[in-house]
Amino acid sequence: MEVTLTDVEPGRRPATIPGLGRPLRAEEMVISMGPQHPSTHGVLRLELVVDGEIVVDVIPHIGYLHRCFEKHCEHMTNYQQVIPYADRMDYVAAMSNEFGYVIAMEKMLKIQVPERVEYIRVIMAEFSRIISHLIAIGTYGLDIGAFTPFLYCMRDREHVLDIIEETCGARLLYNYMWIGGLSHDVKPSFQKQVREFCTYFRPKIKELNDLLSYNKIFIERTANVGVLPGDVAINYGASGPVLRGSGVNWDLRKNDPYSIYDRFTFEIPVGKGLKGKVGDCWDRYMVRVHEMEQSTNIIEQAVDQLPEGDVQSAIPKRIRPEAGEVYVRTETPKGDLGYYIVSDGTASPFRIKVRPPCFINLSALPAMCRGAMIADVVAVLGSIDIVLGEVDR
Amino acid sequence: MIAQELHDLLKTTFGEAILEAKIDGVLDPFVTVAPGRIAEIARFLRDDDRTLFDSLMCLSGVDLTKGNLAVVYHLHSTKRNHKFVLKAVVPAADPHVQSVASVWKMADWNEREAYDMYGIIFDGHPDLRRILMPDDWEGFPLRKDYQVPEFYNGMKVPY
Numbered sequence: 001m002e003v004t005l006t007d008v009e010p011g012r013r014p015a016t017i018p019g020l021g022r023p024l025r026a027e028e029m030v031i032s033m034g035p036q037h038p039s040t041h042g043v044l045r046l047e048l049v050v051d052g053e054i055v056v057d058v059i060p061h062i063g064y065l066h067r068c069f070e071k072h073c074e075h076m077t078n079y080q081q082v083i084p085y086a087d088r089m090d091y092v093a094a095m096s097n098e099f100g101y102v103i104a105m106e107k108m109l110k111i112q113v114p115e116r117v118e119y120i121r122v123i124m125a126e127f128s129r130i131i132s133h134l135i136a137i138g139t140y141g142l143d144i145g146a147f148t149p150f151l152y153c154m155r156d157r158e159h160v161l162d163i164i165e166e167t168c169g170a171r172l173l174y175n176y177m178w179i180g181g182l183s184h185d186v187k188p189s190f191q192k193q194v195r196e197f198c199t200y201f202r203p204k205i206k207e208l209n210d211l212l213s214y215n216k217i218f219i220e221r222t223a224n225v226g227v228l229p230g231d232v233a234i235n236y237g238a239s240g241p242v243l244r245g246s247g248v249n250w251d252l253r254k255n256d257p258y259s260i261y262d263r264f265t266f267e268i269p270v271g272k273g274l275k276g277k278v279g280d281c282w283d284r285y286m287v288r289v290h291e292m293e294q295s296t297n298i299i300e301q302a303v304d305q306l307p308e309g310d311v312q313s314a315i316p317k318r319i320r321p322e323a324g325e326v327y328v329r330t331e332t333p334k335g336d337l338g339y340y341i342v343s344d345g346t347a348s349p350f351r352i353k354v355r356p357p358c359f360i361n362l363s364a365l366p367a368m369c370r371g372a373m374i375a376d377v378v379a380v381l382g383s384i385d386i387v388l389g390e391v392d393r
Numbered sequence: 394m395i396a397q398e399l400h401d402l403l404k405t406t407f408g409e410a411i412l413e414a415k416i417d418g419v420l421d422p423f424v425t426v427a428p429g430r431i432a433e434i435a436r437f438l439r440d441d442d443r444t445l446f447d448s449l450m451c452l453s454g455v456d457l458t459k460g461n462l463a464v465v466y467h468l469h470s471t472k473r474n475h476k477f478v479l480k481a482v483v484p485a486a487d488p489h490v491q492s493v494a495s496v497w498k499m500a501d502w503n504e505r506e507a508y509d510m511y512g513i514i515f516d517g518h519p520d521l522r523r524i525l526m527p528d529d530w531e532g533f534p535l536r537k538d539y540q541v542p543e544f545y546n547g548m549k550v551p552y
Contacts, residue, residue, distance in 0.1 A: 237499025
């Protein structure tokens with residue numbers, strides 16, 4: 001049994017700290033950051049082992065928001081009921097969570113969905129990438145000390161939320177993508193609204209760059225901070241902007257295409273180390289900014305090609321997959337979201353395991369923070385862009 | 394490399410450690426391996442030039458019922474661009490699997506999660522603690538025979 005900090009009387013040092021694996025040295029101190037710290041993006045607790053201002057090690061403690069997602073799934077009476085729960089994992093980009101799940105289930109049930117559904121899903125998934133990155137960028141500025149970009153990001157985000165709200169009636173948690181189709185077709189004015197948004201949004205990205213990305217203070221806080229080399233990032237299983245920020249050209253939409261992503265032309269932005277080393281916080285940040293541009297391109301192409309059709313024609317009346325298992329991963333704003341679904345032939349899931357990108361990206365946090373200053377931990381954590389709803393599930 | 398070739402390669406290299414394989418008729422072909430040798434198999438698959446599985450996509454615990462638990466490894470190679478699935482089946486009464494955290498860092502937290510939810514002991518893991526549930530939680534919640542406790546730390550849990 002290890003001795004924890006709370007077990008020893010005040011003023012005396014514990015033998016070891018769980019997770020550190022060695023006794024504390026005389027010059028080291030343990031600082032608890034969170035779970036209510038404003039920069040931990042939710043309820044995350046970090047135990048910082050510090051030597052003066054230098055961070056020697058970071059021990060993340062998670063699970064404060066654990067809601068037994070996987071256990072609940074096993075108790076659902078059918079597969080469709082999982083979707084509202086999947087929404088609540090990454091709640092700032094709920095569409096992408098649904099997308100992965102419905103693709104996995106359609107692969108299992110061997111359903112071919114109508115073209116129109118595919119296009120609307122791609123548009124919604126890219127919208128969710130934009131709104132997720134806007135939150136990531138806005139709150140990142142907030143963490144570093146820039147308040148204004150947050151308001152600008154929230155303003156732009158509102159336009160997307162309005163479009164989604166008109167489509168499915170909800171602003172945050174949609175239950176929109178169903179197995180085999182969609183809950184609602186889009187409104188007749190949808191294409192016009194989307195085009196208007198794209199025209200509106202492009203100049204706003206430039207505005208954001210002028211305001212935050214190339215701001216001298218911002219660059220000094222983020223460049224050369226929290227460097228994660230590419231091979232280390234792959235070994236940690238990092239994905240999404242964290243992996244691409246490390247200079248690895250890897251995006252499932254290109255490298256392992258799902259849905260209809262192979263029909264669109266877009267680029268994969270990667271970190272190039274323009275302001276510092278490859279894989280620093282600025283690179284990770286900048287990948288998100290460029291991804292928003294690319295998402296806008298995809299949305300424009302998709303909305304131009306949007307075919308007519310019935311969005312509910314392929315929805316199965318009764319969902320009862322054969323016994324078997326499937327693993328499907330999709331590229332969400334945070335990284336690879338994988339669903340491992342095991343069916344035993346009954347109407348309720350036998351096992352649903354989620355591979356949450358935030359959880360795995362967060363496990364690389366100690367590697368990025370060692371040797372940094374305490375204030376840099378805030379910068380590094382913000383650049384990973386975690387959502388605790390997904391980390392803890 | 395396709396699944397059949399991967400299976401043959403593993404079979405010739407590790408022989409008896411490869412217990413069972415299902416290549417055809419399933420969505421993701423898989424191979425069941427001996428839980429006591431998973432680490433060396435994993436290291437081989439990562440380092441061998443023919444396989445180069447540098448990324449572990451997903452590590453899941455599964456309760457197979459009938460007294461068995463399983464650990465499922467979804468592998469992917471970013472250089473060769475192929476996928477493979479490994480499984481290790483262990484008895485629920487004494488679930489010991491070798492840890493692959495030294496091969497892929499990604500396994501570190503995922504093995505902790507599998508331990509937390511299923512009680513699978515990963516031998517050689519650097520820091521096997523609960524990760525999502527509280528440290529003093531009793532029982533392993535995702536096991537199929539798990540009973541929701543009436544009391545937590547002496548407090549009655551209302552349902």
